[in-house]
Amino acid sequence: MMSSISDWGARGSSALRAGVAAALIALAGTASAQTTSDFAEVDGVTIYLAVLPAEMLRGFPSGSEESRMHGGVPRGKHIHHVQVALFDTQTGDRIDGAQVTATVAEIGLGGVTKTLQPFTIGDALTYGQYFEFEKRLHFDVNIRATLPGGKRVVETTFDYEHL
Numbered sequence: 001m002m003s004s005i006s007d008w009g010a011r012g013s014s015a016l017r018a019g020v021a022a023a024l025i026a027l028a029g030t031a032s033a034q035t036t037s038d039f040a041e042v043d044g045v046t047i048y049l050a051v052l053p054a055e056m057l058r059g060f061p062s063g064s065e066e067s068r069m070h071g072g073v074p075r076g077k078h079i080h081h082v083q084v085a086l087f088d089t090q091t092g093d094r095i096d097g098a099q100v101t102a103t104v105a106e107i108g109l110g111g112v113t114k115t116l117q118p119f120t121i122g123d124a125l126t127y128g129q130y131f132e133f134e135k136r137l138h139f140d141v142n143i144r145a146t147l148p149g150g151k152r153v154v155e156t157t158f159d160y161e162h163l
Contacts, residue, residue: 040156041089047143048085049158051133076132080162083128084116084143097148100127107138107159133162 039048082102086095096118105111116127133139139162144155 038158040158042154042156043152044089045095045145045147045154046087046089047145047154047156048087049141049143050083051141051160052081052083053079078132078134079130080133081128082116082131082141083126084145085124085126086145086147094125095145095147096125098127099146099150101144102129102131103140103142103144104131104133104160105140105142106135107140111140111142133160136162138162 039046041047082104084100084102086098086100087093088095100116101113102116103111103113112131114129114131116129118125118127120126139160140157141160142155142157144153146153
């Protein structure tokens with residue numbers, strides 16, 4: 001299923017970016033815990049990143065889609081959900097069927113790499129997985145996506161400050 005970011009506003013506008021970021025962190029509700037969202041454009045692909053504390057997902061009812069995704073919300077005090085959405089920058093079409101990984105590392109050090117699993121928020125496909133952010137530091141969050149067909153790879157690194 002292909003959806004379009006133009007559903008949220010004019011392409012390329014700050015309102016569009018804010019709309020996509022809001023959709024990515026829609027699970028956050030009104031909680032006051034730290035959430036982060038950002039985006040990058042790489043080789044014709046717009047990559048949106050959101051980082052949510054797992055505490056926000058633990059509040060969903062047992063058995064809900066949010067409580068079951070990725071095998072359930074892990075226990076632990078420093079667990080966060082890393083979410084990625086991919087769009088064709090020119091057309092605004094959502095990119096489904098990609099293989100996405102994230103590597104989370106303290107800046108300058110090796111990190112943990114995980115495959116981001118596809119899941120749906122509303123009718124929108126997104127990729128995500130849980131990571132531990134134990135220390136109050138800056139982290140590199142490297143996103144690597146192999147696009148459908150496997151012939152094209154896009155990659156970018158976001159700076160995430162864990163407060």
